Amino acid sequence: MKLLRLYEKLLNEYGTQNWWPARTRAEMIAGAILTQNTAWKNVERAITNLHRNGALNLGTLYKIPVPELAEWIRPAGYFNQKAGCLKNFASLLHENYTGKLDRLFKLGTDELRAVLLAVKGIGKETADCILLYAAKRPVFVVDAYTRRFLAAHGFEAESKLPYDAVAGTFTAQLPEDVQLFNEYHALIVRWGKFHSNHKDSQSC
DNA sequence: CACCAGGCAAGTA
DNA sequence: TACTTGCATGGT
Numbered sequence: 001m002k003l004l005r006l007y008e009k010l011l012n013e014y015g016t017q018n019w020w021p022a023r024t025r026a027e028m029i030a031g032a033i034l035t036q037n038t039a040w041k042n043v044e045r046a047i048t049n050l051h052r053n054g055a056l057n058l059g060t061l062y063k064i065p066v067p068e069l070a071e072w073i074r075p076a077g078y079f080n081q082k083a084g085c086l087k088n089f090a091s092l093l094h095e096n097y098t099g100k101l102d103r104l105f106k107l108g109t110d111e112l113r114a115v116l117l118a119v120k121g122i123g124k125e126t127a128d129c130i131l132l133y134a135a136k137r138p139v140f141v142v143d144a145y146t147r148r149f150l151a152a153h154g155f156e157a158e159s160k161l162p163y164d165a166v167a168g169t170f171t172a173q174l175p176e177d178v179q180l181f182n183e184y185h186a187l188i189v190r191w192g193k194f195h196s197n198h199k200d201s202q203s204c
Numbered sequence: 205c206a207c208c209a210g211g212c213a214a215g216t217a
Numbered sequence: 218t219a220c221t222t223g224c225a226t227g228g229t
Binding site for chain 2: 031032035036037038039040041042043077078081085120121122123124125126129141143144145146185186188189192193196
């Protein structure tokens with residue numbers, strides 16, 4: 001079945017997901033880093049701690065010492081690495097883009113992706129989440145759910161390809177549309193969470 | 205008790 | 218290029 005048709009079925013089944021669940025771009029970026037291989041529920045606790053300490057903005061993240069930051073995000077796991085990553089990004093923004101996301105986001109999509117990937121702790125999925133959900137670029141996000149989704153719908157071979165090729169499987173068949181890519185990824189995650197609770201059920 | 209969750213980097217072959 | 222390992226909490 002075509003991937004556009006599968007999208008329509010998911011949308012009909014689950015409805016719009018309203019991603020990314022964040023009030024600001026800084027919160028979105030922090031969430032993207034904190035959710036690496038981590039249950040979203042634990043990310044929410046870390047986000048709440050940051051918010052309570054007034055640290056849910058990039059200026060504060062730039063100034064705060066790593067050990068203190070690490071304690072606040074402890075519930076999200078890998079807290080030392082993630083604290084370093086948050087600070088790496090905040091430092092890059094402060095030192096090269098006057099601390100303003102508007103300035104960083106003036107870059108073209110390819111260059112912006114390269115800049116994000118150069119930050120230690122930001123890999124392809126995290127970079128693409130930021131590109132799609134904060135910078136509003138038409139980039140398709142690939143995660144573990146995306147591969148399971150492909151494998152469950154007749155794209156067994158494609159599901160095992162390298163990251164960029166998996167993304168290409170989608171972008172080659174879909175119109176280049178930010179809102180479509182936004183909703184599709186969110187729906188795939190919704191699909192994945194549903195099926196991880198009902199492990200014996202079939203694809204659909 | 206084991207296993208997983210909206211990964212990444214560094215090392216090895 | 219293709220594995221393997223360390224990183225860490227909280228839920229089931």
